Amino acid sequence: MAVYPTVTHRVARLMxxxxxxxxxxxxxAMLFGALMFTAIPLYFGSFFGVVLPRHVxxxxxxxxxxxxPLPIIISLLGPWGRQMRRDVRRVNAWTREEIRWLQTLGxxxxxxxxxxxxxxxxxxxxxxxxxxxxxxxxMLQWFRFFSVSLRQGxxxxxxxxxxxxxxxxxxxxxxxxxxxxxxxxxxxxxxNEQWAATHATRWLEEPRGVADSPDSL
Amino acid sequence: MTPPEPTKHxxxxxxxxxxxxxxAALGVAIGASVQNFLGNALGSGLGGxxxxxxxxxxxxITGTYPKIKDADYRLRVSGLVRHPKTFTLDDLRxxxxxxxxxxxxxxxxxxxPDVQWEGVLLSDIMDAVGVRPGAVALTxxxxxxxxxxxxxxxxxxxxxxxxxxxxxxxxxxxxxxGPVRLYVAPMxxxxxxxxxxxxxxxxxxxxxFWEQNGYPVNGWLDGTTGPTNPDPNLT
Numbered sequence: 398m399a400v401y402p403t404v405t406h407r408v409a410r411l412m413x414x415x416x417x418x419x420x421x422x423x424x425x426a427m428l429f430g431a432l433m434f435t436a437i438p439l440y441f442g443s444f445f446g447v448v449l450p451r452h453v454x455x456x457x458x459x460x461x462x463x464x465x466p467l468p469i470i471i472s473l474l475g476p477w478g479r480q481m482r483r484d485v486r487r488v489n490a491w492t493r494e495e496i497r498w499l500q501t502l503g504x505x506x507x508x509x510x511x512x513x514x515x516x517x518x519x520x521x522x523x524x525x526x527x528x529x530x531x532x533x534x535x536m537l538q539w540f541r542f543f544s545v546s547l548r549q550g551x552x553x554x555x556x557x558x559x560x561x562x563x564x565x566x567x568x569x570x571x572x573x574x575x576x577x578x579x580x581x582x583x584x585x586x587x588x589n590e591q592w593a594a595t596h597a598t599r600w601l602e603e604p605r606g607v608a609d610s611p612d613s614l
Numbered sequence: 615m616t617p618p619e620p621t622k623h624x625x626x627x628x629x630x631x632x633x634x635x636x637x638a639a640l641g642v643a644i645g646a647s648v649q650n651f652l653g654n655a656l657g658s659g660l661g662g663x664x665x666x667x668x669x670x671x672x673x674x675i676t677g678t679y680p681k682i683k684d685a686d687y688r689l690r691v692s693g694l695v696r697h698p699k700t701f702t703l704d705d706l707r708x709x710x711x712x713x714x715x716x717x718x719x720x721x722x723x724x725x726x727p728d729v730q731w732e733g734v735l736l737s738d739i740m741d742a743v744g745v746r747p748g749a750v751a752l753t754x755x756x757x758x759x760x761x762x763x764x765x766x767x768x769x770x771x772x773x774x775x776x777x778x779x780x781x782x783x784x785x786x787x788x789x790x791x792g793p794v795r796l797y798v799a800p801m802x803x804x805x806x807x808x809x810x811x812x813x814x815x816x817x818x819x820x821x822x823f824w825e826q827n828g829y830p831v832n833g834w835l836d837g838t839t840g841p842t843n844p845d846p847n848l849t
Binding site: 439440452485488491493495517520521522524525526532533536537540544545548550551552553554557558 | 622623624625626627628630631634635638641642643644645646647648669671674675676719721722723724725828835837
């Protein structure tokens with residue numbers, strides 16, 4: 398590693414996402430990508446259906462949808478899911494300060510956790526949306542068991558949530574590519590200490606074990 | 615190991631999660647009524663902008679849409695008839711016109727209100743070819759070479775069952791089954807076979823493509839599946 402004269406101390410790296418979380422994120426992202434890509438011609442059939450084989454789109458959409466909860470479930474359960482489970486608890490538990498920060502859209506002071514309230518909200522929404530889309534999607538696939546009124550309700554909710562998911566994912570991607578240090582951590586796992594000091598103060602101050610050291614990345 | 619807790623925590627995650635999924639469950643339960651109310655209050659134009667509302671989902675069994683030029687279109691009517699006949703599009707247009715505005719309801723839950731239809735009564739076509747004694751049902755074939763459908767003679771004679779060549783105020787488009795499709799108003803959309811190519815008059819009901827894949831042969835909009843419709847005002 399090249400040492401530049403201006404660097405007076407070695408920059409410490411902190412593990413933000415372990416390999417289980419990174420794998421789960423990218424498996425989840427690929428499934429969302431497949432679902433969203435096929436959703437467009439399925440929804441706007443009148444524009445795209447002529448050129449794309451619809452039954453292929455349907456099959457991709459169905460099987461990606463059924464697989465959707467797997468990355469999260471597999472990464473949470475099992476001995477490898479320790480950090481994943483811990484981060485789920487973080488996402489669940491909010492301080493008054495964090496609630497206030499979200500209510501003021503980021504204008505109130507905040508000693509940020511590993512994830513800021515916006516990131517936490519995104520994670521909660523995506524988690525809930527997976528459940529909602531899976532259930533309403535299953536209702537549309539196996540519609541025989543439901544009344545026409547419920548099928549119509551399921552279509553309504555599936556479509557409404559699809560719009561919300563497109564908005565959330567678009568926002569997620571825009572924020573990711575405009576925040577390079579955060580973005581790197583979902584590829585390589587680590588952030589440096591200065592980043593944490595600015596964006597995740599409270600997390601930086603937590604005691605760390607050997608498992609959290611950069612060597613275990 | 616949980617993070618240290620210098621301050622009191624609120625389980626916001628769980629609350630938001632339950633709130634969002636609860637809202638969705640409510641949407642499934644009352645979404646149909648909300649949509650109907652909004653559709654009526656705003657008109658179908660605005661209703662179409664709402665997610666899930668008033669929008670056709672285009673289905674095709676084969677994944678492609680048969681493209682048929684108006685001049686090449688033929689409807690062959692054969693089987694237990696006195697005068698087997700092949701109709702051109704002009705032949706159909708020359709027959710008495712039946713038009714009405716109805717809700718198109720798919721068995722999977724979506725629907726499009728106030729769709730204008732125009733075409734020829736199926737019973738007029740049956741009269742033109744002369745149905746012979748012993749005839750029980752009609753089978754319908756599609757230019758897509760896969761879809762088939764069936765109706766009993768009595769069902770085919772209902773006043774809102776037509777061979778349609780206009781829809782939504784224009785000739786039926788290719789994706790909607792043009793130039794000519796079946797429209798069976800009192801039943802779910804799968805009975806309204808697209809790209810109608812042939813009608814055979816037969817001595818027994820032959821379940822069509824969707825019926826062989828699990829849909830009821832008699833797909834009345836009220837959910838009943840008997841051969842006759844108990845409610846004459848379904849649409």
